[in-house]
Amino acid sequence: MGRPNAFDGMMHEFCANLGWCGGVEDRTPLHVSDFIPDTGPVSADQFASWLIMAEGLDPDLFSASERSQLKTVFVKHMGTDVVDASKLRSGHHSV
Numbered sequence: 699m700g701r702p703n704a705f706d707g708m709m710h711e712f713c714a715n716l717g718w719c720g721g722v723e724d725r726t727p728l729h730v731s732d733f734i735p736d737t738g739p740v741s742a743d744q745f746a747s748w749l750i751m752a753e754g755l756d757p758d759l760f761s762a763s764e765r766s767q768l769k770t771v772f773v774k775h776m777g778t779d780v781v782d783a784s785k786l787r788s789g790h791h792s793v
Contacts, residue, residue, distance in 0.1 A: 703789030708775035712749065716771070721754040728752045735783045742769035742779040745786070 709730075713719040720729040733748035734740065746768035747757040757765075773779050 700789040703787075704775045704777070705786050706788050706790060708771060709788070711771055711775065712768075716767075718749050718753065718768070720752045723754045728754065731786070731788075734786045738783050739780050740783045740786060742772035742776075745769075745772050 712730075718730075720727065722728065728751075730745070730749045730752040733751060743765065746765045749768055750757040750760060750765075769779070776785065
């Protein structure tokens, strides 16, 4: 079992503090991690879209100011507005 990392802290803030925990679509649980590719750049904006989609909502219906808080949390924890997708994995599951 690994140790918590920046992604874990970010997800804790999104879920426990802000209520962005994922949802259920067609009886299938959704989580933001379902949208993250194995590698490649992921921007704070793209992550915000995936977070919204994981709730079963349409990201296009959210204004720039509404998305701003989500992007701010991403940058706060990840240290930049673009990271490699490999950084968006829980430290709890490291081997």
